[in-house]
Structures are given as structure tokens and as C-alpha cells.
Amino acid sequence: MTAEPHTRPAPDAAEALTAAQQPRATAEQLGTLSVHPDVRVRSAVARHPNTPPHTLGLLSERFPEEVLSNPAMTLLRLARPHLLSEFPDVGVAALASLPAAPDWVIDAALRHESVSAVLAVARRKSLSAGRIRMLAGSGLWQVREAAAARADLPAELLSQLASDDDYDVRKAVALRDDVPEGLLAGLVRDAHSMVRAHVARRLDLPLPLMLLLADDDDSDVLSVLARRIDLPPQVRQTLMAHETEGVREASLQAWAVPQAWLSRAEQDPSPEVRAALARRPNLSPDMLLRLAQDEAETVRRALLERDDLPDEAVALLARAPEQDIRLHVASAMNLPEQAIDILMTDEDAAVRTVLAVRPDLGEARLLRLTKDANAEVRRATALSPQSSLAVLARLCTDANAGVRRAAALHALMSADQLALLAADLDAGVRLNVASRANLPGEWRERLSRDSNAVVAAQAKSGNQEEVQHFLQP
Numbered sequence: 275m276t277a278e279p280h281t282r283p284a285p286d287a288a289e290a291l292t293a294a295q296q297p298r299a300t301a302e303q304l305g306t307l308s309v310h311p312d313v314r315v316r317s318a319v320a321r322h323p324n325t326p327p328h329t330l331g332l333l334s335e336r337f338p339e340e341v342l343s344n345p346a347m348t349l350l351r352l353a354r355p356h357l358l359s360e361f362p363d364v365g366v367a368a369l370a371s372l373p374a375a376p377d378w379v380i381d382a383a384l385r386h387e388s389v390s391a392v393l394a395v396a397r398r399k400s401l402s403a404g405r406i407r408m409l410a411g412s413g414l415w416q417v418r419e420a421a422a423a424r425a426d427l428p429a430e431l432l433s434q435l436a437s438d439d440d441y442d443v444r445k446a447v448a449l450r451d452d453v454p455e456g457l458l459a460g461l462v463r464d465a466h467s468m469v470r471a472h473v474a475r476r477l478d479l480p481l482p483l484m485l486l487l488a489d490d491d492d493s494d495v496l497s498v499l500a501r502r503i504d505l506p507p508q509v510r511q512t513l514m515a516h517e518t519e520g521v522r523e524a525s526l527q528a529w530a531v532p533q534a535w536l537s538r539a540e541q542d543p544s545p546e547v548r549a550a551l552a553r554r555p556n557l558s559p560d561m562l563l564r565l566a567q568d569e570a571e572t573v574r575r576a577l578l579e580r581d582d583l584p585d586e587a588v589a590l591l592a593r594a595p596e597q598d599i600r601l602h603v604a605s606a607m608n609l610p611e612q613a614i615d616i617l618m619t620d621e622d623a624a625v626r627t628v629l630a631v632r633p634d635l636g637e638a639r640l641l642r643l644t645k646d647a648n649a650e651v652r653r654a655t656a657l658s659p660q661s662s663l664a665v666l667a668r669l670c671t672d673a674n675a676g677v678r679r680a681a682a683l684h685a686l687m688s689a690d691q692l693a694l695l696a697a698d699l700d701a702g703v704r705l706n707v708a709s710r711a712n713l714p715g716e717w718r719e720r721l722s723r724d725s726n727a728v729v730a731a732q733a734k735s736g737n738q739e740e741v742q743h744f745l746q747p
Contacts, residue, residue, distance in 0.1 A: 287312040294318035301326045308333060320344065327360060334365030338372055341365075342379070351378065363388030370394035384408055389416050396420035403428060415440040422446035433457065441466035448472040455480055467492040474498040481506075488512070497524035519544035526550040536561070545570035552576035559584040566590040571599075578602050585610035592616040597625070604628040614639070623648040630654035640665045649674040656680035663688055675700040682706035693717060701726040708733040 287310075293299060294307045294315050301324055308319045308329045313336075319325055320333040320340035327350055334341045341347070351357055358366050358379065367390045369375060370383035380398070383391045384405060395401070396409050396417055401424075409421035410431045415438075421427060422435040423446045436447045436457045441464070447453060448461045449472055461473045462483045471494050473479065474487050479502075487499050488509045497520050499505070500513040514525045514535050523546050525531070526539055531554070539551040540561065549572045551557075552565045562580070565573055566587035574594050577583060583591075592603045592613040603609065604617050604625050609632070617629055618639060627650050629635060630643050635658070643655050644665055653676055655661055656669045661684060669681035670691050679702045681687075682695045687710075696707045696717040701724075707713060708721045708729050721733035 287315065290315045291318060294322060299324055301329075305329050327354065327357065331361035331365050334361055335368045338365070338368040342369060342372065342375070356382075358382040359386065363391050366391040367394035371397070380405070389414050392417050393420055396424070401426070407431065410435060415442060418443045419446045423450070436461065441469050444469045445472045449475070451478075455483075458483055462486050467494050470495045471498045474502075485509070493518040493520050496521045500524040501527050503529045514538070519546050522547045523550040526554060540564065545572040548573045549576040553579060559587075563587045563590070571596055574599055585612060588613045589616055592620075597622050600625050601628060604632075609634070618642065623651055626651045627654045631658050633658075633660055635660060637662050637665065641668070644668040644672075649677055653677045653680045656684055659685075661686065663691070666691055670694050675702060678703045679706050682710075689714065696721060701729055704729045705732055 290307055290310050290312060291314055293303060295318050299322060304319050304322055304325045307315055308325070310316060316333060317337050317340050320330065320337035321344055323344060323346035325333075325344065325346070330341050330344065354360070358369070359382070361369075363386065366383050366386050366388070369379050370391060371394045380395055384395045386392060392409070392412065392414060393416060395405065397420060401409075406421060406424065406427060409417050410427070412418055412421070418435060418438060418440065419442050421431070422438075422443050427435075432447065432450070432453070435443050436453070437460070438444055444461065444464060444466070445468055447457070448469055453461075458473060458476075458480070461469055463486075464470050464473075470487065470490060470492065473483070474495055475498055484499070484502075484505070487495060490496055490499075496513060496516065496518070500510075500521055501524050505513070510525065513521055516522055519542075522539070522542060522544065525535070526547065527550060536551060536554070536557070539547055542548055542551075545568075548565065548568060548570065552573050553576050557565075562577070562583055563586050566577055566583070567590055568574065574591060574596070577587065577591065578599065588603060588606075588610055589612045592600060593616060594600055594603075600617065600620060600622065601624060603613060604620075605628050614629065614632075614635070617625055620626055623646075626643065626646060626648070630640070630651055631654055637660070640655050640658060640661060641664060643651055645668075646652050652669065652672055652674065655665055656677060657680055661669075663686065666681055666684060666687060669677055671694075672678055672681070678695060678698060678700065682703050683706050692707060692710070692713060695703050696713070698704055698707075704721060704724060704726065705728060707717070708724075709732055718733050722730055724730040724733065
């Protein structure tokens with residue numbers, strides 16, 4: 275047999291930190307310590323002059339300041355003029371992102387082949403005009419896009435990027451605050467609809483350009499335009515009656531919409547338009563009630579987002595054909611009595627189960643649910659902090675052992691009920707009784723001799739805790 279090789283366990287943090295700070299630590303030792311789980315050890319390795327370049331590159335992402343302040347960096351740069359080209363791109367990006375990054379790091383990142391390294395330079399707050407020109411002429415569209423968003427972009431580069439081959443770059447130009455109207459006029463006629471849509475978002479969009487966009491044949495552009503609050507009335511009316519439902523829907527998302535348009539939207543053939551109406555603030559109770567009777571599921575779901583529905587509308591949603599909508603209503607706060615009564619007879623047991631743990635259900639309804647045909651519903655009544663002794667009395671004799679087990683955990687329990695459950699035929703029920711801190715000594719003694727070893731051990735353990743209902747906060 276061959277003996278297993280002996281592997282020395284990793285040193286603890288204090289020992290490893292001491293080793294990483296030793297002036298004569300070897301490159302091999304430092305390479306091993308560079309993956310130590312303690313962050314202080316890895317930081318010390320990043321600062322050590324004997325750490326090899328490859329290891330420094332791996333550490334530069336997490337410890338860029340330590341790597342740059344390493345005393346060996348000057349010599350390494352002389353020996354390896356293209357040092358940072360050997361570093362991982364994330365490490366170069368981390369170095370170039372440092373506010374105090376020296377010029378040689380910024381220039382190396384600017385020439386790096388990875389997008390992330392060059393973008394780290396593009397996102398720096400202050401750059402020379404020469405470096406900005408390099409960014410604007412980059413072969414990477416992501417870099418040109420970042421350059422187009424810079425506040426210090428020279429005017430001549432703005433014109434260059436406004437006609438860039440990539441539409442993402444032109445989009446970035448369209449969102450700038452300092453785009454002259456002449457350039458905007460060109461972007462309004464851009465071949466790509468996303469660029470024109472970005473122009474349509476501008477708060478300071480000149481009126482003549484707004485009118486040009488109103489004649490656009492792309493629904494996405496018109497949808498953006500339809501949300502504006504400064505449209506000429508005739509343009510707004512045209513968009514509200516547009517043949518594309520997405521445009522009509524967007525027109526209802528404007529800050530202010532005339533009442534006549536709301537009434538027209540209520541009769542719109544598109545469910546999406548009516549759903550957009552259902553999301554608008556300050557709708558009248560009568561309109562909300564009518565929307566709650568809408569035949570479209572999309573409209574009913576939109577109403578669930580509101581907290582100002584009249585009771586009659588909530589009651590209508592409680593009868594929705596979609597189970598998840600009824601579940602949403604059943605778990606809502608401040609549910610009107612009418613809606614609760616409707617949901618009490620819901621065909622889905624999951625809905626009735628949610629009702630059973632509502633804090634506002636009341637004893638009468640809880641008693642009704644203790645007779646529910648579904649055991650999950652009956653068990654839920656045992657989990658309700660509102661359950662009374664009358665409710666628990668029914669649950670203690672329930673035919674389903676799971677229901678009785680839940681009842682045995684309830685904080686409110688009479689001595690007679692505890693005695694009944696302590697003698698239950700089901701070991702799970704007796705186990706839950708044995709875990710109670712308020713169990714009379716007579717029954718604890720009896721359960722300690724239970725035929726089930728787990729129940730007996732629990733009764734003897736003395737580890738009982740006051741029962742806390744797990745649904746209570």
C-alpha cells in the first residue's frame with residue numbers, strides 16, 4: 275500500500291499574516307499566501323515587494339491600492355514595459371478606477387484589449403482632451419457610448435458621435451443636455467426608432483421637432499411621445515385615438531388626462547388600454563366598480579395594484595375566476611365583510627386556508643371553518659391566534675391527526691383539552707403536548723412513560739418552552 279501524502283493544513287490567520295510580512299518571504303510562499311481566506315493576509319501579499327507579477331495581477335481586482343503602492347512596481351514596470359497587459363482585465367479596470375491612478379495606469383488601461391479596462395478609463399471624472407478623443411474613436415461601441423455621455427465631450431466630437439455607426443452611441447448623444455437643435459433635427463430623422471424614441475424623451479424638445487415625431491410611423495416612438503405633458507392638444511387627441519393599442523395605452527400614462535378621454539378609454543376594445551386606465555390615480559368609485567366587472571383578466575389584475583377600491587369592487591374581485599386573484603384579495607388588509615363572506619365559500623381550499631388565519635375573521639367564521647371538508651383549512655384555524663376555546667374544542671376531536679397536532683401547539687388551551695390531547699392515539703399529537711411548558715405535572719409524568727420513545731424522551735428532557743405560535747410576528 276502507498277501511504278497517503280501528508281498535506282500541511284493552511285496556517286491560521288495570525289501565523290499567515292506574520293509570514294506575509296516577513297521581508298525575506300519567497301515568491302513561492304507569497305503565491306501560496308495570496309489565496310489565504312483572511313483578507314489581511316492577501317492585502318499584505320499585495321504590498322510585498324517579493325510577490326511575483328502574476329500574483330499581483332490576480333490580487334489587483336480586490337487590492338488595487340495595495341498593488342499600486344507595492345515598492346516593486348517601479349522596477350517591474352522597467353523590466354516589463356507592458357506589465358498591465360499581463361494582468362486580468364478586471365484587475366486593470368480596478369486599478370484604472372482608482373481616483374489617484376497614475377497616468378501610466380490610465381494609458382495602459384486605455385490601450386488594453388478588454389472592454390472593462392477601457393470603460394474604467396471612460397468613466398473617470400476627469401480626462402485630458404486627447405484621451406477623450408481616443409475614447410470617441412475606439413473600435414468598441416461600448417466605449418464610444420460612454421464617451422458620448424461625458425459632460426466634458428468637445429463639441430466637434432459630439433457631431434462625430436451623433437452620426438456614429440452604432441445606434442447605442444447615437445442614443446447616448448440624444449440624451450445629452452447640450453445637443454444643439456441642428457443635431458437634434460438629424461436625430462429626429464435617425465434610421466433607428468430607439469434613437470428617435472430617446473429624442474422624444476427630452477424635456478426640452480423643441481416644438482417643431484415634437485411635431486415631426488408626431489408623424490413618426492413607429493409605435494414605440496409615438497408611445498414615448500404620448501406620455502409627454504406638453505403635447506399640443508391636437509397631437510394628444512390623435513395619439514389617444516391611434517390605431518395601435520400600445521400608443522393609446524401610453525397616452526393614459528400621461529400626468530394629466532381629460533375626463534372625456536378616461537370615459538373613452540373605458541370603452542376601448544383593447545384590454546391593455548382598459549388596464550392602463552385601471553392603474554390611473556383618482557378614478558371615481560363608479561368607474562372602479564365598472565372596471566371590476568370587466569371581462570378581461572388583465573383589467574382585474576391591474577385593479578389589484580390599487581388601495582382605494584370601493585367595497586363593492588373588492589367583492590366583485592373576490593368572485594374572480596382566477597384563483598390567484600382571489601388569494602390576493604383574501605390576504606389583503608382591511609378586507610370588507612362582504613368580500614370575506616364571499617371568500618368563505620370559495621371553491622378553492624387554498625383561499626379558505628388563507629382566510630382562516632386572518633386576524634379579523636372572528637369566532638363565528640372560525641367555527642364554520644372548523645367544519646370545513648378540507649383538513650388543511652381546519653388545521654389553519656388551529657394556527658390562528660384568534661382561535662377561542664370553543665374553536666380549539668372542535669379541533670381537539672378532529673378526525674385528522676394533523677389538525678389535532680396543530681391544535682396541540684396553540685398557546686391557548688384549557689386543562690381538559692390538554693388532557694384530551696395528551697391521551698391522543700397519535701404519537702405526533704402527544705409529542706406536541708409533551709413540548710409544552712405549561713403542561714400539568716401529572717400529564718408530563720404520564721407522557722414520560724409513553725410507549726413512544728420520542729414522546730417519552732421529550733417529556734423527560736425538561737427542554738420545554740412556552741408555546742409561541744409560529745404565525746405570530
